[in-house]
Amino acid sequence: xxxxxxxxxxxxxxxxxxxxxxxxxxxxxxxxxxxxxxxxxxxxxxxxxxxxxxxxxxxxxxxxxxxxxxxxxxxxxxxxxxxxxxxxxxxxxxxxxxxxxxxxxxxxxxxxxxxxxxxxxxxxxxxxxxxxxxxxxxxxxxxxxxxxxxxxxxxxxxxxxxxxxxxxxxxxxxxxxxxxxxxxxxxxxxxxxxxxxxxxxxxxxxxxxxxxxxxxxxxxxxxxxxxx
Numbered sequence: 497x498x499x500x501x502x503x504x505x506x507x508x509x510x511x512x513x514x515x516x517x518x519x520x521x522x523x524x525x526x527x528x529x530x531x532x533x534x535x536x537x538x539x540x541x542x543x544x545x546x547x548x549x550x551x552x553x554x555x556x557x558x559x560x561x562x563x564x565x566x567x568x569x570x571x572x573x574x575x576x577x578x579x580x581x582x583x584x585x586x587x588x589x590x591x592x593x594x595x596x597x598x599x600x601x602x603x604x605x606x607x608x609x610x611x612x613x614x615x616x617x618x619x620x621x622x623x624x625x626x627x628x629x630x631x632x633x634x635x636x637x638x639x640x641x642x643x644x645x646x647x648x649x650x651x652x653x654x655x656x657x658x659x660x661x662x663x664x665x666x667x668x669x670x671x672x673x674x675x676x677x678x679x680x681x682x683x684x685x686x687x688x689x690x691x692x693x694x695x696x697x698x699x700x701x702x703x704x705x706x707x708x709x710x711x712x713x714x715x716x717x718x719x720x721x722x723x724x
Contacts, residue, residue: 503585504578508548511577514606515570522614537562548574577605580718587722593632597721600628600673604714607666611710617662622669629672663709670717678724686716 516532532541539561545551552571559566584601588594603625607617674682690712 507578507581508574511574512548518609534559536564608711611708
C-alpha cells in the first residue's frame with residue numbers, strides 16, 4: 497500500500513513536470529534552467545509552492561502573489577498522472593519491459609499534453625518515441641518498414657481532413673509497437689474515444705473545432721498494452 501502511494505505521488509510529480517514542459521515547449525520558452533512561475537503574474541514559485549496537489553490545496557487554488565486562480569488543469573493533470581502510474585505499476589511491476597515501456601508511455605504523455613496545449617508535437621519527441629519503439633520490436637520487422645510507411649501514407653490519404661502530420665508519424669510508430677491483429681482494435685478505440693469527446697463537448701456547449709488526436713491515440717495504445 498505504501499509503495500502504491502509512493503508511485504502515485506511520483507506520478508503526480510511527473511505530471512506536474514510534463515505539463516509545465518509542454519506549456520513552455522509550445523510557447524517556445526523552454527530552457528533547461530527554466531523555473532516554474534505563476535500562470536498570470538509570472539512570478540517564480542518558491543520551493544514550498546511546487547508540491548503537486550498539496551500546494552494547490554493549501555493555497556486554495558490561488559497564487560500567493562497575485563491572488564488569481566490557478567488553472568484547475570494543473571491539479572487534474574497531476575492527479576490523472578498519479579493514477580496512471582499506480583495502474584501501470586500494478587500491471588507491469590514484474591515485467592522485464594517495465595523501464596522501456598514506462599519511458600515510451602512517458603514520451604506519449606508529454607506529446608499528448610503538447611497536442612492539447614497547442615495542437616503541435618515536437619519532432620524531437622517523435623524521434624525519441626521511434627527509438628524506443630525500435631528497441632522493443634523484433635528486428636525481423638525492420639524488413640517491413642517500407643510497407644508500414646506506405647500504410648501510413650494511405651491512412652493520411654484516407655483521413656486527410658481528419659488527422660494531422662504528427663498523427664501520421666505517430667501511427668507509423670504505433671505500427672511497430674502494436675501487433676497486426678490488434679491494430680484495428682487500436683484504431684477503433686482511438687476513433688471512438690475521440691468521437692465521444694467531441695460529442696461531449698457539444699453537449700456542454702463548448703464545441704471543439706480542432707480535435708487533439710494524439711491523446712486518444714495514446715489512450716488506445718495504453719488499452720492495447722494493458723488489456724490485449
